[in-house]
Structures are given as structure tokens and as C-alpha cells.
Amino acid sequence: MDTMIHDITEITGMALRNTKVAFDLFPSALSGFILQDGKKDKIGIHSAHSIFYDWKYDNMGNTEFMNLYQKAKKGQWDADDLPWSTNVDPYNSEIPILPDKLLPIYGTKYYDKLTTQEKTKLVHSLTSILISQFLHGEQGALYAAGMTVEATPWLGAKFYGATQVMDEGRHVEVFHRYVNTKLNKLYEVNDNLYVIIHALTSTKDWDLKFLGMQIMIEGLALGSFGLIYKFTKEPLLKQLLKQVISDEARHVHYGVESLRDYYTKEVSDSLRRDREDWAYEVAVLLRNRFMFLEFHQEFFAHAFSTESWKRMILQSEVMKEFRRSLFTRLIPNLKAIGLLSNRMRTKYEQLGVLKYENEKAADTISLNELLAA
Ligand SMILES: [Fe+2]
Numbered sequence: 001m002d003t004m005i006h007d008i009t010e011i012t013g014m015a016l017r018n019t020k021v022a023f024d025l026f027p028s029a030l031s032g033f034i035l036q037d038g039k040k041d042k043i044g045i046h047s048a049h050s051i052f053y054d055w056k057y058d059n060m061g062n063t064e065f066m067n068l069y070q071k072a073k074k075g076q077w078d079a080d081d082l083p084w085s086t087n088v089d090p091y092n093s094e095i096p097i098l099p100d101k102l103l104p105i106y107g108t109k110y111y112d113k114l115t116t117q118e119k120t121k122l123v124h125s126l127t128s129i130l131i132s133q134f135l136h137g138e139q140g141a142l143y144a145a146g147m148t149v150e151a152t153p154w155l156g157a158k159f160y161g162a163t164q165v166m167d168e169g170r171h172v173e174v175f176h177r178y179v180n181t182k183l184n185k186l187y188e189v190n191d192n193l194y195v196i197i198h199a200l201t202s203t204k205d206w207d208l209k210f211l212g213m214q215i216m217i218e219g220l221a222l223g224s225f226g227l228i229y230k231f232t233k234e235p236l237l238k239q240l241l242k243q244v245i246s247d248e249a250r251h252v253h254y255g256v257e258s259l260r261d262y263y264t265k266e267v268s269d270s271l272r273r274d275r276e277d278w279a280y281e282v283a284v285l286l287r288n289r290f291m292f293l294e295f296h297q298e299f300f301a302h303a304f305s306t307e308s309w310k311r312m313i314l315q316s317e318v319m320k321e322f323r324r325s326l327f328t329r330l331i332p333n334l335k336a337i338g339l340l341s342n343r344m345r346t347k348y349e350q351l352g353v354l355k356y357e358n359e360k361a362a363d364t365i366s367l368n369e370l371l372a373a
């Protein structure tokens with residue numbers, strides 16, 4: 001057993017230090033890190049969950065589910081109404097899609113040596129990496145939303161979840177359209193993101209599907225959407241992100257409402273501890289997907305070894321701030337669902353992200369506050 005666990009932590013690299021979580025995630029880590037299934041063009045992932053039927057229709061669940069359902073019906077929008085005729089030119093430094101300061105090498109001597117044209121090329125690739133990963137995450141969200149409609153026991157949650165399926169379909173549509181018609185560059189799904197998507201797809205436990213998608217992936221996505229929204233000067237992307245953020249705010253709120261009572265009132269202490277550890281390890285995996293190894297391979301493999309690239313990214317002040325900003329939405333939501341015990345606070349403190357614990361959680365924050373962050 002010891003040897004096996006040693007191997008699992010080897011496979012999952014620096015992230016999975018908790019052996020129980022490493023063991024649970026082993027099939028997903030094997031599929032993503034070793035078999036490289038995420039790099040295949042098409043893949044089927046088996047899900048072990050049961051579909052919950054209720055012929056009495058008398059268990060609506062938390063009253064907030066129907067409020068969110070009403071809001072979601074009123075909040076629908078048509079992707080065709082976005083200003084798609086906008087001329088997006090990734091090489092026009094007058095209207096930058098993203099500023100140079102988000103480049104992983106910004107502030108180093110390598111950045112200083114680049115010409116303006118080389119810098120715009122890197123910004124184009126950085127944008128394509130980020131939007132491609134958003135797109136892949138949205139595809140995962142589309143299927144996760146479908147699974148939560150099936151697996152939840154509450155009719156109110158099933159109604160609401162049906163609107164989320166529509167929302168996520170629209171998000172796949174808009175990010176794909178942006179990648180395909182404006183950036184013309186699609187990157188493969190990041191290994192770490194694939195592993196989490198595999199884990200939450202394959203599990204039989206409904207709460208892990210919610211925790212993995214609605215709280216972890218969508219919580220971190222809200223942080224990164226907000227960051228890109230703040231920095232982009234490109235009007236189509238800005239409008240697109242504003243619309244997507246308005247939907248995602250509801251999704252994360254729904255995740256909080258679904259899990260709060262379950263984790264704080266219904267589960268045993270030992271199961272809650274397991275979920276705390278799972279959430280922490282997944283958070284670190286998700287954070288580590290922003291090492292921009294795609295960028296290293298494409299442009300800097302001749303200049304840096306993978307290890308020295310990782311060291312540079314870990315030490316870069318810009319990248320530190322970027323990674324931390326991802327946690328502004330996640331930490332308060334983990335607290336709201338009861339997964340930020342003192343034991344975990346110490347761990348998040350070591351990641352430098354506990355400072356966000358008193359930010360507003362998804363059930364109280366407004367869209368304007370999300371966009372102004
Ligand atoms: Fe989404």
C-alpha cells in the first residue's frame with residue numbers, strides 16, 4: 001500500500017499530499033497524467049451516479065432553488081445578440097485583448113528583449129490559452145449541470161438545474177465562437193483541469209459533482225473571468241464575459257445553497273473532513289494549471305528547462321497575484337458551505353489565500369460587485 005500511495009503522489013506531482021484524496025483521485029490522475037486521455041480528440045467518461053426519480057413531486061428542497069429558477073428564466077440571453085461584427089485583431093496593440101503585464105515572463109530580462117511584434121504574438125497566445133481553458137471548463141460544466149439535474153433529490157434543484165444546462169450550452173457556444181472566429185487558436189485541455197473534470201464526472205457522489213464543478217471550477221473561473229473582464233480593452237470579449245459572469249454568479253450561488261445544509265447539518269465529521277481535504281487538493285491542482293506550460297513548450301523550451309520555468313512562474317509577483325486572485329471567490333464560498341475549518345484555514349494561509357475569507361460569498365454578492373472586483 002505504501003508503495004502504491006507513493007506512486008500516486010509521484011503521478012500527481014506536488015499537488016496531492018493527502019494520501020486519501022490521492023487514492024480517490026488515482027483513476028482520474030492515471031487517465032489524465034499518465035494515459036493523457038485529455039489529449040485525445042474524443043473521450044467517453046463513465047459516470048457511476050444514480051438518477052433520482054420522485055413520483056410524488058413533493059420535495060422541492062431549499063426555497064432558494066425556486067428563486068434562482070425564476071431569476072434564471074428572466075436572465076436568459078441570446079449569444080447572437082453579442083456584437084460579433086467587432087473587428088478583433090490580436091496584433092493591434094492599440095486595442096489590446098490583454099495587457100503585457102499578464103504575460104508570465106513580464107518583468108524579466110526575457111521580456112525586455114522582445115520586440116513589440118513578439119510581445120503581441122505572446123499576448124495572442126496567452127489569450128488563446130486562457131479562453132481555450134475557459135471553453136474546456138464550460139464543456140465540463142455543461143455535462144456536470146446535466147448530471148446534477150439527474151442526481152439531486154429535490155425538484156426545485158432539478159428545475160433550476162435545467163436552466164443551468166441551457167446557460168452552460170450558451171457558454172460553450174460563445175467561447176467556442178470567440179476562439180474559432182476571433183483568435184483562431186485552440187489549445188488542448190490542461191492536464192490538471194482534465195483530471196478534476198474526470199473525477200467529478202466519474203464519481204457516484206452527487207455532492208462531489210457539486211463541490212467539484214459549482215464551487216471549485218466555477219468559483220475559480222469567476223475569479224479569472226473577473227480578472228480578464230477588468231483588464232481587457234477588447235469590447236466583444238468584455239461584453240461576452242459580463243454576460244457569462246451574470247450566469248456564473250447564479251451557478252455558484254446554487255452550489256452554495258445545495259451544499260451548505262448538507263455539509264453543516266447532515267454529514268458525519270469524518271465525511272466532512274474528507275470533503276475538506278478533497279476541496280483543498282483540488283484547489284491546489286486547479287491553481288497549478290496556471291503554470292502556463294503550454295506557453296513554455298511553444299516559446300521558451302529552448303531558453304528554460306521545465307523546472308526552471310515552473311520556478312520562475314512560482315516566484316513571479318505578477319503570477320502570484322494572478323493565482324491568488326483566482327481564490328477571491330472560492331475561499332468565501334468554501335466558508336459558506338462549512339469546509340473552512342481551523343484545520344483547513346492553516347493550509348489556505350500557507351497558500352496565501354486565507355485573506356479572502358471575509359469577502360462576500362456567492363449568496364450575498366451582487367453582479368456589480370463581481371464586475372467591480
Ligand atoms: Fe459556464
Ligand SMILES: [Fe+2]
Pocket residue numbers: 141168218247248251
Ligand atoms: Fe456555470
